[in-house]
Amino acid sequence: MRLLLLAGTMEARQIAAAFSSDNRIKVIASLAGATRTPRALGVPTRIGGFGGREAFAAYLERERIGAVLDATHPFAAAMSHRSADVCHEMQVPYMQFLRPAWMPGRGDHWTFLNSEEDAARHIPEGARVFVATGRQTLERYGNMHGRTLIVRLIDSVPGHFPLPEGYFLPGTPPFTVEEEVALFRRQEIDWLVTKNAGGNASRAKLDAARHLGLPVAMIRRPLQPEGPKLETISAALSWVRRLL
Numbered sequence: 001m002r003l004l005l006l007a008g009t010m011e012a013r014q015i016a017a018a019f020s021s022d023n024r025i026k027v028i029a030s031l032a033g034a035t036r037t038p039r040a041l042g043v044p045t046r047i048g049g050f051g052g053r054e055a056f057a058a059y060l061e062r063e064r065i066g067a068v069l070d071a072t073h074p075f076a077a078a079m080s081h082r083s084a085d086v087c088h089e090m091q092v093p094y095m096q097f098l099r100p101a102w103m104p105g106r107g108d109h110w111t112f113l114n115s116e117e118d119a120a121r122h123i124p125e126g127a128r129v130f131v132a133t134g135r136q137t138l139e140r141y142g143n144m145h146g147r148t149l150i151v152r153l154i155d156s157v158p159g160h161f162p163l164p165e166g167y168f169l170p171g172t173p174p175f176t177v178e179e180e181v182a183l184f185r186r187q188e189i190d191w192l193v194t195k196n197a198g199g200n201a202s203r204a205k206l207d208a209a210r211h212l213g214l215p216v217a218m219i220r221r222p223l224q225p226e227g228p229k230l231e232t233i234s235a236a237l238s239w240v241r242r243l244l
Helices: 010-019 053-062 077-090 116-121 177-186 204-212 233-242
Strands: 002-006 026-031 045-047 067-070 094-097 110-113 128-132 148-153 166-170 191-195 216-219
Touching (some): 002 010, 002 077, 010 094, 010 233, 053 077, 067 077, 067 233, 077 094, 110 116, 116 216, 177 204
Parallel strands (some): 002 026, 026 045, 067 094, 110 216, 128 148, 128 191, 191 216
């Protein structure tokens, strides 16, 4: 069976590794290209968008894809909606792997936002804000005048910072809680802004914020496609194997 794995998460990497030696399944991974130098997944990998609904459908037909496992980031919802719709129309089995969202616990001080633009309503002027939402949505912070935005990037840092006040900060994950605590202290951070990605791979910053008593502006997830979802690696592997 030819499986298209929509990747871009740590869990997708684990799924690819699990199937890399299974001769019954030929995995083709797809990365959107948001990271300029992605780590190899150990299976054949394509990088970049498909070019819209019709092009995605044509790809599924041309490559004789037998099933699609969507393990993209929870905020790649547009891709997930399109993939689910096209697979339904073509009667190609589709399943979304969606890790559970983060929930605040004891000692957390979270404010939930619907979008990046809402941050200015809650974060006071004069604050130093650590932004962990990537470069793709930076223009949405254009109303954050009077705050210093420290934006962490995984890739190389471009020379021009596109907002009135702030700068880019390079960093290569994974990060430990201790490293995040030290970074927040060194940068004199007052607020953390992040997306509710869920999972363990990137939650160290939340634990660091709790340790330091920092308030967190947590951006809610967008609506996901309707239908069943899987939350564990073992469930995702079982779903694929049941299709054989």
